[in-house]
Amino acid sequence: MIDPRIRSATPVILLVLAVCALAGALVGPIVARGRGPLDRARSLTRTGRFAEAEQAYLELAGQRPASLPVIIELLDNHAALVVDASPGALDAPVDAVLAAPDLPPGVALLGRWWLGVLRGRPRDDDASAVLAAALADPPLPWANHLLGREARHEDDDERAAELFAREATAFDDRRGDANAACQQWIEDEAWPRLREALSQPRFARQVSAGVRMQDALRRRDWGGVARWFFPSQYEGATVPILLLAAISACVWFALCAVVGRARDRLRVRAPLFLAAFVLGIGSTYVTMALAIAEQRFLGLAEKGQAVLDLIYFVVGVGVREELSKALLFLPLLPALRRWGSRRESLACGALVGLGFAAEENVGYFHMGLSTALSRFLTANFLHISTTGLVAVAVDDAVRGREVRAGDLSRTLMLVVVAHGLYDFFLSTGSADTSFLSMFVFVLLTRRFVDVIRSLPGREGPLARWFLVGLAVVAGSSFVYASALVGPGHAATALLEGMFGMAIVAFVFVRELGRV
Numbered sequence: 001m002i003d004p005r006i007r008s009a010t011p012v013i014l015l016v017l018a019v020c021a022l023a024g025a026l027v028g029p030i031v032a033r034g035r036g037p038l039d040r041a042r043s044l045t046r047t048g049r050f051a052e053a054e055q056a057y058l059e060l061a062g063q064r065p066a067s068l069p070v071i072i073e074l075l076d077n078h079a080a081l082v083v084d085a086s087p088g089a090l091d092a093p094v095d096a097v098l099a100a101p102d103l104p105p106g107v108a109l110l111g112r113w114w115l116g117v118l119r120g121r122p123r124d125d126d127a128s129a130v131l132a133a134a135l136a137d138p139p140l141p142w143a144n145h146l147l148g149r150e151a152r153h154e155d156d157d158e159r160a161a162e163l164f165a166r167e168a169t170a171f172d173d174r175r176g177d178a179n180a181a182c183q184q185w186i187e188d189e190a191w192p193r194l195r196e197a198l199s200q201p202r203f204a205r206q207v208s209a210g211v212r213m214q215d216a217l218r219r220r221d222w223g224g225v226a227r228w229f230f231p232s233q234y235e236g237a238t239v240p241i242l243l244l245a246a247i248s249a250c251v252w253f254a255l256c257a258v259v260g261r262a263r264d265r266l267r268v269r270a271p272l273f274l275a276a277f278v279l280g281i282g283s284t285y286v287t288m289a290l291a292i293a294e295q296r297f298l299g300l301a302e303k304g305q306a307v308l309d310l311i312y313f314v315v316g317v318g319v320r321e322e323l324s325k326a327l328l329f330l331p332l333l334p335a336l337r338r339w340g341s342r343r344e345s346l347a348c349g350a351l352v353g354l355g356f357a358a359e360e361n362v363g364y365f366h367m368g369l370s371t372a373l374s375r376f377l378t379a380n381f382l383h384i385s386t387t388g389l390v391a392v393a394v395d396d397a398v399r400g401r402e403v404r405a406g407d408l409s410r411t412l413m414l415v416v417v418a419h420g421l422y423d424f425f426l427s428t429g430s431a432d433t434s435f436l437s438m439f440v441f442v443l444l445t446r447r448f449v450d451v452i453r454s455l456p457g458r459e460g461p462l463a464r465w466f467l468v469g470l471a472v473v474a475g476s477s478f479v480y481a482s483a484l485v486g487p488g489h490a491a492t493a494l495l496e497g498m499f500g501m502a503i504v505a506f507v508f509v510r511e512l513g514r515v
Helices: 009-034 036-047 050-061 068-085 086-100 104-118 124-135 143-153 158-168 175-187 191-198 209-219 222-234 239-259 267-296 306-339 342-364 369-398 408-429 433-456 462-485 487-495 497-511
Strands: none
Touching: 009 462, 009 487, 036 050, 036 068, 036 462, 050 068, 050 086, 068 086, 068 104, 086 104, 104 124, 104 143, 104 306, 124 143, 143 158, 143 175, 158 175, 175 209, 175 267, 191 209, 209 222, 222 342, 239 267, 239 342, 239 369, 239 462, 267 306, 267 342, 306 342, 306 369, 306 408, 342 369, 342 433, 369 408, 369 433, 369 487, 408 433, 433 497, 462 487
16 A cells, blocks of 8 residues: 555646646747758657658758758768658659759759768769769868768778768867767777877867867876866766756756754754765766776776676776776765764765766766656666765665675675666666666665665655656656657657556555655
8 A cells, every 4th residue: 555645745746747738848849940951850850750851951952052061961870761662752842952053063963972982872973973073172062971971881891980070170160070980099099190180270179079088198298188178078978968967857856855854953964965966966076087097097898788888887897987986985074084984985876876977867867868767867866876885885884784794795795786777778778788887776775665664763754855856857857858849749758667666666666654
């Protein structure tokens, strides 16, 4: 039977979800109307509505002066459209765009050749002409870019990098090409080639802060590291992403404050809890330093092989992240020993984990919407629970309260392995293994709640506020996703991981309802 305290939260939860659903339903169309024609066409392509996108692109491609990037996007979208249709019935409008008499010769050449590449049958004379145009001085705009895309499709990544670099060296507004070349050189450890490219002013000013950061680290240019560190952390973070991360952080901070009963001793606990959160943010930078050292000196990285990747995620990711958070919790120990108890240690550890998660959340949105939302909804409590468990184990060891010798070591091992498995299961991209990550989450949740249950006193509205907070975070995520792809696709992106989340919610309701 559901605890009455949880049942009483149902109207609030339903109200939160209803408000967010209404906001998402309204914001999606409003944002869509505010987009320009090209943004609307791109949005249609992102959401798989290729036929509608084609009509939008055809209108744009008919405008003058002709834009080759728009025509290339039209052709890319067209290639996706004809996968499940009869090409002959759909090709005529696209062929007409490329045959228009007022289309500049260079644009017509590149468009015609790229359409042939996408169809798998480019004309030899077009291919020769495109290659000559790319090698000219100056080269034809976008010729090297398209040749680079062709080379990448043929798995000739080294040649692709050189072609992208030539495009970015010859023209401004080619950030994508510059960064694609740099990332390939970094992956190949072609550091001299990277330095040579960065010596070209036009190319260098288009390179991302993340690339400049890696280059500075490689050269041990600590002044450059200091210059590029923070820009690389927040590069690409939009205001909506930062707002969503802030809402999530505030919700989980409030829940951790409920666990720590901040209101009972507000003057002591409030500054302690805020310090824990800030230290958690700092732990992400310690983790980054360890990751760089691991990759450089130990060669730890994803290999694309299940066993090796499992070792990487446990020995690499799990160890460095949990160790970093534990180290940043230690500065709080003197204050906790003097003014705190096991409850404050649990709350402070949880808030160190939350600080880490809040900083890390911003980076999830480069992984694709579905992946980002799946991690965004679960990773906060993952870090809260793992660091909270370690903090309590440290506090018990320092105060001589360990039930068995070595409890701290066992707890560290548990959270490291659980964390590594969670990331490994999610990283594979398989629905089956992603579902397994939820069981890791459930295990940690039960251990975390067991610690709460062992604390003296009653927990009051913890279970109720947990569910309300989860509704706020999920609802806010829906509003954000609706602004990007519309309510229907936003719901689909959220629902992909909802089966696993339903299991987690059930455990929360059952376990927290008993506290």
